[in-house]
Amino acid sequence: xxxxxxxxxxxxxxxxxxxxxxxxxxxxxxxFALILMPLIIAVVAFYSYIDQAQWTLYLNDAYTxxxxxxSWWQASLSTLASLATALLVxxxxxxxxxxxxxxxxxxxxxxxxxxxSIIAVFGIILLHGKYGYVNQLWQWVGGQPHSYVYGLTGIxxxxxxxxxxxxxxxxxxxxxxxxxETWRMSSxxxxxxxxxxxxxxxxxxxxxxxxxAALIFALxxxxxxxxxxxxxxxxxxTIEVAIFQAIRFDFDMAKGVYLSLLQIVFCGGILWVGLRxxxxxxxxxxxxxxxxxxxxxxxxxxGKVSDAIVLLLATLLVLLPxxxxxxxxxNSAWSEVLLDMRLWRAAYNSLWVALSSAFLSLLMAWGxxxxxxxxxxxxKTAAIAVEWxxxxxxxxxxxxxxxxxxxGLSPYVNVFEINLYIVVLVNALMGLPYILRVLSVAYLQxxxxxxxxxxxxxxxxWPRLRLIEWPILRKPIGLALAxxxxxxxxDLGVVALFGSPDIQTLPLLMYQxxxxxxxxxxxxxxxxxxxxCLLIFAILERVIGGPND
Amino acid sequence: xxxxxxxxxxxxxxxxxYELQLPLGQVVAVMGASGSGKSTxxxxxxxxxxxxxxxxxxxxxxxxxxxxxxxHRPVTSLFQEHNLFAHMTVFENLALGIRTSxxxxxxxxxxxxxxxxxxxxxxxxxxxxxxLSGGQRQRVALGRALVRRKPLLLLDEPFSALDPSLxxxxxxxxxxxxxxxxxxxxxxxxxxRDALELAExxxxxxxxxxxxxxxxxxxxxxxxxQIRAYLGQSC
Numbered sequence: 001x002x003x004x005x006x007x008x009x010x011x012x013x014x015x016x017x018x019x020x021x022x023x024x025x026x027x028x029x030x031x032f033a034l035i036l037m038p039l040i041i042a043v044v045a046f047y048s049y050i051d052q053a054q055w056t057l058y059l060n061d062a063y064t065x066x067x068x069x070x071s072w073w074q075a076s077l078s079t080l081a082s083l084a085t086a087l088l089v090x091x092x093x094x095x096x097x098x099x100x101x102x103x104x105x106x107x108x109x110x111x112x113x114x115x116x117s118i119i120a121v122f123g124i125i126l127l128h129g130k131y132g133y134v135n136q137l138w139q140w141v142g143g144q145p146h147s148y149v150y151g152l153t154g155i156x157x158x159x160x161x162x163x164x165x166x167x168x169x170x171x172x173x174x175x176x177x178x179x180x181e182t183w184r185m186s187s188x189x190x191x192x193x194x195x196x197x198x199x200x201x202x203x204x205x206x207x208x209x210x211x212x213a214a215l216i217f218a219l220x221x222x223x224x225x226x227x228x229x230x231x232x233x234x235x236x237x238t239i240e241v242a243i244f245q246a247i248r249f250d251f252d253m254a255k256g257v258y259l260s261l262l263q264i265v266f267c268g269g270i271l272w273v274g275l276r277x278x279x280x281x282x283x284x285x286x287x288x289x290x291x292x293x294x295x296x297x298x299x300x301x302x303g304k305v306s307d308a309i310v311l312l313l314a315t316l317l318v319l320l321p322x323x324x325x326x327x328x329x330x331n332s333a334w335s336e337v338l339l340d341m342r343l344w345r346a347a348y349n350s351l352w353v354a355l356s357s358a359f360l361s362l363l364m365a366w367g368x369x370x371x372x373x374x375x376x377x378x379x380k381t382a383a384i385a386v387e388w389x390x391x392x393x394x395x396x397x398x399x400x401x402x403x404x405x406x407x408g409l410s411p412y413v414n415v416f417e418i419n420l421y422i423v424v425l426v427n428a429l430m431g432l433p434y435i436l437r438v439l440s441v442a443y444l445q446x447x448x449x450x451x452x453x454x455x456x457x458x459x460x461x462w463p464r465l466r467l468i469e470w471p472i473l474r475k476p477i478g479l480a481l482a483x484x485x486x487x488x489x490x491d492l493g494v495v496a497l498f499g500s501p502d503i504q505t506l507p508l509l510m511y512q513x514x515x516x517x518x519x520x521x522x523x524x525x526x527x528x529x530x531x532x533c534l535l536i537f538a539i540l541e542r543v544i545g546g547p548n549d
Numbered sequence: 550x551x552x553x554x555x556x557x558x559x560x561x562x563x564x565x566x567y568e569l570q571l572p573l574g575q576v577v578a579v580m581g582a583s584g585s586g587k588s589t590x591x592x593x594x595x596x597x598x599x600x601x602x603x604x605x606x607x608x609x610x611x612x613x614x615x616x617x618x619x620x621h622r623p624v625t626s627l628f629q630e631h632n633l634f635a636h637m638t639v640f641e642n643l644a645l646g647i648r649t650s651x652x653x654x655x656x657x658x659x660x661x662x663x664x665x666x667x668x669x670x671x672x673x674x675x676x677x678x679x680x681l682s683g684g685q686r687q688r689v690a691l692g693r694a695l696v697r698r699k700p701l702l703l704l705d706e707p708f709s710a711l712d713p714s715l716x717x718x719x720x721x722x723x724x725x726x727x728x729x730x731x732x733x734x735x736x737x738x739x740x741x742r743d744a745l746e747l748a749e750x751x752x753x754x755x756x757x758x759x760x761x762x763x764x765x766x767x768x769x770x771x772x773x774x775q776i777r778a779y780l781g782q783s784c
Contacts, residue, residue, distance in 0.1 A: 181631035184597045190620025191649045199649070203636040294597060296620065 024370050031367025042404020049257040058258050071238040075221040078159035082216050086167035089314045092307040094175040108318045109165035114537050116490020117225040118507045119530050120161050123321025126328055150232030158226040163216045170212050174204050187296035214274035222397035225492040239263045240399050260400040268395045328523030337524040346504040354489035354536050357427035358481045365435040373447040390436045393429045402426050402494040419498035426494045431484030438480040478545020486537040551609055557602035565589050565757035576734040578748035586757045587737045591703045595626050624701040625694040632690035633678040639689050640674035646693040660696055668692040684715040704736045720747050
């Protein structure tokens with residue numbers, strides 16, 4: 001069998017002459033293939049439809065433009081709302097380091113990062129729906145019930161639910177990093193709270209805000225499950241949802257392709273802007289214990305009251321929807337739902353999807369990082385190309401990629417039969433940027449710190465993996481796997497596109513139940529899903545990541 | 550007179566007990582091993598750390614200061630780093646010492662310029678800290694201490710990030726300024742040379758307590774075993 005070496009820039013003869021180095025290369029090449037193949041299939045599939053698309057018809061279609069406009073509008077508003085609230089919450093949290101609820105609130109915020117979107121949506125409807133708690137309270141004081149949750153309001157509520165914690169954590173991290181000397185100096189100079197903000201806090205935060213904004217904007221722009229469930233009609237539809245409708249309901253592949261290409265262009269633009277704004281930010285640092293800095297503005301009564309209000313509202317915002325779901329599960333239907341085999345088959349599928357996606361994603365990331373580390377010094381261009389490969393997926397949002405695979409694979413296989421494999425593949429790719437973000441710094445650092453030491457001590461291959469890489473990397477690996485697994489378990493995007501009555505996952509089952517007004521059954525399913533996600537997260541983080549120091 | 554009586558403080562496992570009287574108008578070097586409580590002494594004096602005891606008191610001159618907010622104490626602190634705001638110009642960093650709102654009257658702006666001149670940074674007011682060398686940044690901080698016009702200067706290893714030649718230059722500047730403005734200086738340092746060149750008095754702290762106090766010329770020749778161990782001299 002003749003082996004042809006792919007022409008990859010930087011694969012020099014020195015690398016080939018060393019069998020160990022070629023071995024790593026094949027591993028990396030395999031992950032390149034895993035990452036690029038789905039993208040290539042999608043691109044080819046889109047290309048084959050380009051002739052069929054009736055461009056002029058779409059370009060003049062008022063509906064399409066309304067969808068485009070709404071996508072930008074809701075994402076802008078969501079970003080603004082999330083950032084504004086996050087600034088308030090982060091400032092209150094950094095001021096109240098001793099506040100007993102800091103730990104609780106930050107824990108809630110971590111949980112919010114892995115709560116499935118369908119759960120949050122369900123919780124928000126239970127709170128804000130026409131018969132929800134807020135309306136009941138309103139009626140109790142004598143008002144008329146309003147239906148306000150479907151449409152822009154609901155979408156904003158859900159987006160803030162997910163992105164406030166994300167943004168607040170990043171901003172808080174910046175605030176907590178302000179040096180103790182700076183606070184001491186400010187208290188010696190006698191700065192007021194307002195001056196602290198303008199002289200110290202704002203300059204520290206503002207460098208990171210554009211990147212946070214770009215990240216949140218991208219997440220909201222491509223958000224699917226939330227808009228599909230809370231949009232409530234053609235008035236509040238985004239491109240991502242319109243793609244789904246074109247394919248699943250209108251069977252108009254050409255339109256789906258057209259919208260997908262549009263989405264790729266927009267996401268590419270957003271990613272480009274985001275990269276121009278600066279380096280990616282670390283969002284998974286543990287923040288539960290603050291640095292305990294002394295600042296001069298902690299004693300004013302007004303400050304105490306306003307901080308308490310902000311923190312209480314933030315806690316309620318995150319906690320209440322989850323509590324509502326749990327309360328909704330306490331009903332007479334629970335035994336019936338729990339005895340239903342469909343639930344457990346769906347749970348099994350979700351678990352399988354979660355674990356497979358996470359480990360596949362880790363495999364891909366490892367291959368990329370391995371190549372990056374080897375090429376970093378001598379072949380800069382190749383290393384940068386590999387880095388780009390990891391974020392290429394951000395240009396192609398999940399539903400677009402799924403659409404491409406759907407169209408590209410349909411002629412050859414029954415996509416509904418292999419749907420779970422596709423779901424795993426797409427989720428693994430979606431998780432890749434997260435895994436890379438958590439892992440890459442530590443992984444590349446090992447190369448920089450210990451490569452020479454290891455080669456001088458002749459530590460390589462398995463001993464190196466066991467003695468050097470594993471102890472240093474197990475924490476970030478545990479966190480990365482836990483994140484991707486929990487996100488995949490809760491995924492309701494790709495699954496919706498490929499879902500069939502035969503093969504269910506928990507989020508899909510839950511969506512169908514509450515779509516058909518079986519809210520009792522949906523509540524029980526929701527709690528099982530929530531428990532599954534949190535358990536997967538906690539177990540992976542603890543078992544792989546090891547005990548905390 | 551700077552006077553600490555029965556000042557106790559607990560930080561984690563460590564306990565600090567300060568009993569101390571120092572003359573004003575001098576440069577005093579505070580020495581001791583890492584973690585012995587040198588910086589803690591300065592932090593308590595500046596009000597950054599609250600003493601745990603209620604019976605103790607701290608006086609600077611006739612003024613009792615241990616109940617005052619940091620901003621109301623007659624001291625200015627200089628740290629090893631992070632003395633400046635990176636996004637503010639040199640002029641603004643100095644101006645903070647007069648008004649934290651940065652809204653200066655013309656006379657106050659003249660004061661700032663004069664202080665810049667004194668620390669050897671004339672004409673550099675519009676620069677940002679990152680455009681300065683480490684030594685120049687410490688000069689800016691010293692300039693701010695001048696415009697604040699507080700009688701006591703607390704220096705916490707302010708030269709330890711500098712090269713030896715710069716260090717000497719800065720030491721000379723501190724000496725000149727303290728003499729000219731009749732400032733008292735408390736200087737935490739690791740360098741016996743700083744103590745000899747700059748200070749009239751040395752306070753040696755060990756294990757959270759003042760272990761020895763005396764003229765700096767006597768410090769080096771002390772027979773005390775702890776001081777000799779600290780200075781790296783065998784008995």
